Amino acid sequence: MLNPEILEIISASKPWGWVLEPEAKRILSLGGIRVPRYKWAQTLEEALQFAEENGYPLVAKVVSPEVIHKTEQKGVALGIQNKIALAEAFHRLSSFEGAKGVLVEESIHGIELIIGAKIDFQFGPVILMGIGGTGVEIYQDTSLRMAPITAEDSESMLNGLKAHRLLEGYRGAETVNRTALSRTLLAFSDLIMTLDERVSSVDLNPVFCSAQDCVVGDARIMLPS
């Protein structure tokens, strides 16, 4: 059953056709998917208080219905190390067109994956997983399955990637926690099955996967027109 809070967020997002990042992350955490600790700060004081409680480094992002491609529009400030940098970022980001505050969150590291979903005309909800980050459409290294997926599907999605060795400690690099990845994929699949045609597509990109966990760095939920 769909959580009423999720329904409320989706219906409130209808006017601009997609769900703002802090609300998308709220939907994900209600679906049992890990997101960074964050604060949707309306004032600099709120941002600074979050920093005090959680420490640096931090990430700050613009929240605006007008800014869907945050990176391209320089709406993301990474590696904020102190109060001054946070204040500077807050002022710059809150001056964006249509800004509804600033998202401040803890910095997460790991291998960048993409987990996505699309409501396909012929097959209904389908789940995508692959090599993420800004180069996602350059590498085009992804696996697709019809939802709902099983634990075996999540394994075979990972094994089906050309770059799967990069996720398994290639040349001493950090590995990806397969259990956490599988858990994330299955929770995401469940969430998408309940959302179904209320959404049109979802990008969780990047999802930072490390030996410890998988945490969603950015989330975009597109609504049907």
Place this chain on the structure above:
Amino acid sequence: MNYKRLLQPKSIAVIGVSLHNNRHPANIVYQKNRLRYPIKVFAVNPRGGEIQGERLYERPGDIPEKVDLAIIAVRADLVPDTMAQCISAGMGGAVIISGGFSEVGQTELQDRLVKMALDADFPFIGPNCLGIFSPGLVDTFFLPPERTVRPESGNVALVSQSGGVLVDQMVNFAGEGVGLSLGVSIGNKALVDEVSLLEYLSEDPNTDAIAFYLEGFSKNGGRRFVEAACHCQKPIVVLKSGRSPEGGRAVSSHTASLAGDYAVFSQVMTQFGVIEARTQFELVSFCEALSCYQDTINGNIGIVTGSGGHGALTVDFCASHGLNVPVLSEKLQANLKTRLSQSIQGIASTGNPVDLTGSAIDDDFVAAADCLSQSPEVDCLVLLVLPYSPGTTSDLGARLSEVYQRVGKPMVAYVPNLERYRMLIEGFELNHIPVSPAIEGAVLMAGAMRRESC
């Protein structure tokens, strides 16, 4: 809905037979079924009269018995009324050949047919289709028989959205000796579609493998198709058109851009154990193999060849189709070697490919096939038989088939397609060993047996 009278009719009524035009689709269907098939055939035309000394019935209800199948070839706007008459005459289903429905935007007219059929529990195929071809039983294709090639009766069912592609595939099946249990052209698939036929065919005792030519599914039709495929114990092969990416479409998310229609189709088919053929050649190769073998293999291939080059090419094709060619164990190789003729023991290679050389005789091929068939190291054999090498005879196909009959390990063969090798090829094919005229075709056949389980 019950498709028995629709797909296995004992009597048909062809509606729309012309008094003046013998090339009219209805006339061709009437004529060929009357002359060539063991079913009762009636002709219907509202004007009545006689055709070739037989009565032309004015209405389906005038026919003095309950006919199983109506073949409707009248103008689109007359189809609903015609179908209503078939229903009240107690018929068991219809093939609607007529075009002029959703394919030209007349969706409402088509929807009327669907509603009427659902209310009356009356299955129909089409509209805008060729209908059904069931070897030795019925043929609703409006193609003059002398212009087409018909496959033998067999155990593969073929369902196609396009009538033309179905006819092409039937020609290919006939050429490769693949027998057909049923061919259906579903046209606009207003009521009977891929999913309902898949469900019917998975229960059909005459069908062991099911092939589809697909253009696209209706909304969520792909989901219903794979769900039905998952419940079907028989191997399913699909050939899909529209594989090229839909370029230039602006999409707002990475997922929507990466998960294009074909990418989703292809990976979901694999997820549910449906075998995707990418070309017509693959489709016929897969069907030929699956008509003989329905069980899955792991994909460890043993190659037996009379030529090193053929063996090397086969290894390459295996690699590109995801099949393993494991090096055989020392023990197996030693055992194999002792069973070969003295004259080739020093020159044959036994690692895999097993290259028996151009000096091999029939006994060497049989010994090698037997040895590999008995071993758990491989689970399918690819036999490369070159009838021009002087030591082998035309009996080799039949003799190698005996190894399969005895041991039960799947084998596929490559034999160059020359008329003079026909007896050797039939020695395989008549004993249910599939033969390809191309090395890659033989590898494709082996590949078809290795599929995901659902």
